[in-house]
Amino acid sequence: MHNKNNNNSSKPPSTNNNKKPSNSRTKTGRSSGGQVGHIGKTLLKIDNPHNIIDIRKKTCNCDCNLSGLEGKIQSKQVVDLPQIVMNVTEYRTHEVICPDCKEVHTTEFPVTVSQPVQYGENLQALMIYLSNYQLVPLATKT
Template identity: 45%
Template structure:
């Protein structure tokens, strides 16, 4: 089998054209890959996506605390004077909790004298209520 130079030159030209096409395709794929990687790395903090679209996983802490450990126990420290919410003299509601049955032996305590009354007050924020005002215009016809 004899190989001619002209055939080899034609083959080289074909391969060069194919190489050029592959180079162009490679550049397009590189651009598309970079775009997809950028889109994959997007989340609600670096795009207009809502937080609900964030993928599950460990979130990177943007602001790590600069606090150092003090060695003290957590909570109120020894010697610190605390403050508490004081009881009010006239509460809005009073609910009596009569003790009429002994919790140990189930004896009737209705006629037994009360020795002490212990109180505890709960401070609740009242429910917000909408006030509706109705205006009633009186329409009259002049007799003249």
């Protein structure tokens, strides 16, 4: 029998003898996970959250009103980004004629505004970041 595998022939990896790869890590004698004395890090609650949503039961199963009662409060916080909304800015140039000397005065668009409708600098930067660093394709094949 020939000792061929995907490394020394054109055979696909699925035809290899399924040998378990050896572990190249050296044993340290310590248990897995965080070690004794390790300072853990976690998200901390903030004192003044932007939104507070009270989740309360209004009535008991016996139909007793629970609305005015105070009880033990537990809280959890969710840290999230605000919803991104499109912000469209329209630039307008004006042409006016002096009523005295009849000279025409015109204004120009900013150099960065060259098309009737275009993406702004922030959106362009986000698209470049997503494409180049997060490898999100700009277009999908159909």
